[in-house]
Amino acid sequence: MGGTLKDPFALREVLRTWLEEHSQYEGEGSSVDFPVQPTVVHYPGEVTVVLFPVVRALRRRPQEVGERLLRWLTRRIEGVIEGGQVVGGFLNLRFSGEFWREWLRARLMQWLEEGRYPLPWKRKEEPVLLVEFSSPNTNKPLHLGHVRNNTLGDAVARLLAVTGRGRVVRLNLINDRGIHICKTMLAWMKWGGGATPQSTGKKGDHFVGDFYVLFERRYKDEVERLVREKGMSEEEARREAPLIREAQELLRRWEAGDPEVRQVWKMMNEWVLEGFRETYQRYGVMFDAFEFESETYARGKELVYEGLEKGVFYRKEDGSIWVDLTDEGLDTKLLLRGDGTSVYITQDLGTIDLRWQKYRMQRMVYVVAEEQRYHFQVLKAVLRRLGKPYADTVFHLSYAMVELPEGKMKSREGTVIDADDFLDELTALALEQIRCSEKAKDASEEEKRELAEQVALAAIKFYMLRVDPNKKILFRKEEAMDFEGYSGPFLQYTYARIQALLRKAQEEYGLGREAIVRLLGERGFAELIEEERRLLQMLFFYPVRLWESAQRYDPSLLANALYQLAKEYNRYYARVPILRGSSEEERVWRLALSWWVGETLAHGCVEVLNIPMPARM
């Protein structure tokens, strides 16, 4: 019984057979479908079948279709449906307590046997799906913008993997070349005095980032001086300033492969990367491969020349190479400078070509801020002109900026919120709260620290993931640092409560997990209460939420569903005693339900959103 109807997908399959049986003599049923959705709160039942689409196709009255469907369903999936009611164009189904008990038992059993959360999809090795995210520049440390990118990219990669879309490969394309890198190198060479991260005890990315800021400050001073003393225009001064000239010279030497420049470049990049690795590790973000623009831009140039030969690009008198995309509503676009050096898009052309050679991916997801929408439109169009088979794999997953109440974050002006610093600050706050708490009094200092970092991570990640990627995040510190309400720690807390119950069940009642499953199969039980039906409904629909979330490349859907589940569970927890003051039968049932809520929270958080779930807090 419980095995026959694992989730709403299974119910839809059953409904489809009804349509097949009835379309033969009742008209066109082929393209219509019964949407299945959770029943809204005010009506009895857990699952609602929406009749409108079919009603229209069959040209029958909703009442008639609904009642016939109900009768048919009740027989078809025996013992599942306890009651049903047609309201307007909706058929509300109420599942029997017996069904739910068996459903829950089957899920728990499967979980115990397979050691993982049962889902309707298997992880697959084919096709290959590439997800590029993070992709930082090596001239400054990671900030809140990267944190949003990282958590989003990470979660989307996991969503695709758990819903069985294919083998997901996570890529981090390091932007390690260009004028900004040269500026930083120049500052270090001029004013660094031979200092290193080791000699100063600074984290490598911060160490290097400071030189970038230093360069920008000196450069700004120089420009101001030129304007003041030489009477230059701002624009002219910015172009003529000796510092920028020197940086450009450095870039030329870099492109020419000057060993001295390359050596400094390599060393400084390594410092930064070491710092990045540490930050990624703390945030729990992993990549399958790091790629470097310095290694892909050359291939990009080749593609540009290829297009020139094919006649899809054209050369101007100054030698620069362009593509004309005006016929598809875009502009003309520079692909290679007159002096043969590459621009931003050149590198992206090369990168995707190399990826195609290596992976033959079916999809190339770029997790990149929304300001680059146009860039990716152009990229796709250019690849099409080149006739590349992978042109249509390009998918830009754009997300909006993280802004401060004061406005945009600007690294040049030092108004960014640093990824490391913010996590430190959150961790310190969490630690303070843990120290004040009664519950953690017997935990060691080490354990408290670890827990504090997990709480901090949950807070920051959930804060980033809970909003639609298309929407700006207005970063208000107090809100991000709030561990209550609609927050990551709220989910952790709910999970930890459940784990405490399961521990106590074992210790005080001898109810281990196997025992719960066994007893659940043996005992009858009392009527389900409303809170239980709502929890079961949410658990039943969980795979659908996952699917939709993956379908839309939007983890916020999942984040929301998990929050609602936790919220509902806390209500339940406050309403009924799980362990104490309940009969043995009730105890087993309530524990089983709690356990499954916990596993579902853990699956969504740990497996997909990559938010840790401590067993106690």
Added chain:
RNA sequence: GCCCCCGUAGCUCAGCGGAUAGAGCAGUGGCCUUCUAAGCCACGGGUCGCAGGUUCGAAUCCUGCCGGGGGCACCA
């Protein structure tokens, strides 16, 4: 000028063609001698930016307008 994204409660957001539009925060008032109060309950708070249209049904889709943001570089 053209293109893209966003306008829902005081604030931050859910709701993505279905039923009486929901949360968190903020405000007010309750609940720790029984399982973790990072929790729960109650109250107050909304012409879903505006105007048309599409249909059995629109916060949701289409058109126009208004407001906020981003983009249209021999910057990345």
